[in-house]
Every structure is written in structure tokens, then in C-alpha cells.
Amino acid sequence: MIRLHEVAKEYPRAGLALSHISFAVRKGEFVFLTGPSGSGKTTILKMLYMGERPSSGEVLVSGVSSRTAGGRQISQLRRRLGIVFQDFRLLEDRTAEANVRFALEVIGVPKSVIGAKVNRALTQVGLVSKATSYPRELSGGEQQRVAIARALVNDPFVLLADEPTGNLDERATRGVFQLLRDINASGTAVIMATHDLDLVRRSEYRTIELNHGRIVFDSAESAPSAQSAEGGGKAHMRTPTDW
């Protein structure tokens, strides 16, 4: 479903951000991307939604190759991805409901089905009661739920989350993380970049740890026999090195 092969990324003037990155993500898997700030987590996620292309190597997402994909193909791919950021990226001048709706309107989904889809997504994140609130009237956790609803509204096969709990307090973090687990349990793959070690330690999900742009640990590699198709399996996790 997702495969990176010997990927390297060099930013102009900034040097090598990633090198020798190879891993695959299965359908329905939950994967943590961890590592200190600047280790390349965001860059990997960007390459998964083809916001950046590798300098060498190949990224394959649902049959779309970073080597050959054109603008149109990338747009089509993104309609099947959900993307969530640390800073929510909501439009301040629109209600929660309008923010979710926006994602459907701009890809030409027929008006007649938009309402039902938006409602279902808001139900899924438990925010139906806040549908008419503006982002500034919502807590951080609620804003992130709106962003997640927007990411889910088009039924993605994978949710890419870049430090989704980075701006949230302890309690909101737990809530949002539980929501991501629920989403994963219902069949959507989740790739979550985070440096919240507690979160990583307390769950049994696959963990890929980066340092200086290289994979220094992949729990699926260290215990290949434990890989399984349902929900990422029960790979034993080495405690990530403290940084």
C-alpha cells in the first residue's frame, strides 16, 4: 500500500534531510514515526502526500509513484488520504461544519451528498454539537477533532498525522490519540509522527525511529515474525532511546 525504497531527500542549502529510508506500511496498519526534532519525520510525511519528491529513491503510495506522478494524479491521490497537522490548519472565518464541508466542495463532490458526509465525519469525532462553532470558540482538542473530521470526510485509506497532539495538553492528547486508535480500529491505516515518548511507550503499535534523517529502529524489522495484517500486529517494541 505504501512503500519507500532507498529514499533520500536533499533540501537546497539545508543539506541531506533523509537518506536510505526504506519501509513499507500495510493496509490498516498503525505506525509511529518518532525521533528528535529535525530528524526528518515531517519530510517523510510530505513525501507520502507528494508535497515533496525524493531526491533519489522512490515513494509508492497506492500505486502512485513519486517518479512519475503528475499534478492531476497527485490531486487524485490526496482525495484518498487524510492529512492532519500540529497547528490544525482550520479556516478561522468558517464554522467547524463549514471547514469540513470545504474539503468536499473544492474537489467537486455533489452538493446532495455533502451534508450527510459532513455530518457523519463530525459524529465520528464526537463534535456534532459544535458544528456551528468557529475555531476560536473551540478548545485545542476540539479544533484538532474538526481537522480530523475534515481529513476523514472523504473516507481515506490512510491518515497522515504530523504531531497531531503537539499543541495539546495531557487530557486532550489522550482524547485525540484514542480517536486515532478508533479510526485505525475501523480499518484506516494511521501514520503518526510524534515525539511524545509516553504515547509511543504506552501503546503496542509499530514504531519507526529516525535520527539525523536515517531510520535507526523499526519495530517491525526487529521482530519480523510478529508482523500481522490486522492492525499492525504485536511487534515487540524496544524502548526508543532517550534523546
Place this chain on the structure above:
Amino acid sequence: MLAIRETLTASRRAPLLSALGVVTIAFSLFAFGLFGLVAINIRTALEQVEQRVEVRGFLADGTAIESVSAAMKDIGEFPEVARVDYVSEEQALARARKEMGEFADVFEAGVLPASIEVHLRVGLRSPRVVKSVADRIRTYQFIDDVRYGEEWVEKLYRLRNIATIAGTGLGLAFATVAVIIIGATIRMAVLARAKEISIMRLVGATDMFVRLPFLIDGLVKGLLGGLLALLFTWFANRTINRYFLETVFFDPQLMFLGILAGALIGVLGSFVSVGRHLRSI
């Protein structure tokens, strides 16, 4: 649809700059229009005077009338020639006296030579054709001298060329400025909507969808600019007509073409700018 709803967002963010964009497009087309008007009217004038274009070959003294008629028959068969007339010495004198009025007495019989008048066919009266016919007539031995309105024909043509070059140059200069100004408006609008646009792209909106409102914005400005230019040109034409001389105006096809040119400038300005600034988001 959304694209339509978002239309003119660029203009709403920067009304002054947008108005300036429209006016610059109008000036650009106005420059084209004015000089186009000059060119068209010169062409009309040329057509009118060309009706009278003739080549006159003066005959040497004592030319036998038989050789003249033979030559006239030859010349009459040139593909460019419509008609050949003979003007005797007496006729030339009478004509000159009539034209000169009170100075009629200065002419004495025998001063003006006999000549043949060669009239050219419509559409074959450009300076080049006229000259070539004149050159051929000159080859007859008994032809002393050949005259045609070379100076003023060429002058009119030159004037038309200058008008065309000046109009095109000035028009292009204004068009460039218009593209730049419209580009700047779009730039402001794109940056003001950077977040919205980046979300659109993340959720999979196509490039065309993102660009469309900006392109429509440019199109509307271009059309407005075109109409404004037409209005300017029309007023200019009317003023000239009223106070100076009678002129002809563009036909509807040319007017349509002018407005279309405005639309093109507007869309071009938007397209170039939106492409460049989307890449930076």
C-alpha cells in the same frame, strides 16, 4: 459553484489596483485602437485615390499615330491595366487651361506634349504595381517620360506604416504594464488566501480548480478594459469626425477582436502570476 462564488475575490481585496489594471488594459487597447483607426482611414483614403491612379506616358514629338495605337493595344493587354486613353496636344492644352483658370494664357499650343493615360485595375494599384507598369511603359522608344503619383502614394503608405508601428509599440508597452499590474493584484490575492489554497491542495483540489477564480477575475478585468477602450476610441473618433475630417470606425468584427484582446491580456496576467505564486505556497 464555488469557483464562481470565489470569483472576483482578487479584485475585492485590492479594488484600487484592480481598477488600475482595467484602466491600463483600456489604455493599451486604446493605443492600438487610435492607431488602428488611422491605419483604417488611410487605407480607405488610399482606396479612394487609387480609383484615380493612372500612369501617364508622354510621347516624343512627331510620334506616328500608328505606333501609338499599336502600343496602346499592347499596354491595354497588360493584366494590370483597365483602360488606355490617348490625350492629344490640344486636349492637354485645354485641360491645363481649364485647371489653371486665370493663368490659362501662359500655355501656348505645342508646349504640352501628347500622352497616353493608363488606368489600372482595382486591387492592382499598390505602389509596387504602379511602378512596374510605369517601368514597362518607359521601354517604348517614343515615350519621353512617365509620370505617376509616386510621391503621395508612397507617402500615404509610409504614414500608414508609421501609424501601425507606433500603435503596436505603444499598445504592447501598455499591455505589458497591464499584465504586470494584474499580476500584482493576483499576487496579493493569492498571498491573502494562502492558507485556504494550501488546504485546497492538501485535500486534493486540482490546480485548475485553484486557479479558476483568479483566471475568471483576470478575464472580467480584461473584458471591462476592452469595453472601456472601445468607448475611448469611439469618443476619439466622434471628436475627430465632428471637428476635423470624416473618418470611418471599426467594423463589429474588429471591435469584437479588440475586446477579445483585452480578455486575453487579463487572463494572461492572471495566469502567469497565479502559476508563480501558487508554487511558493
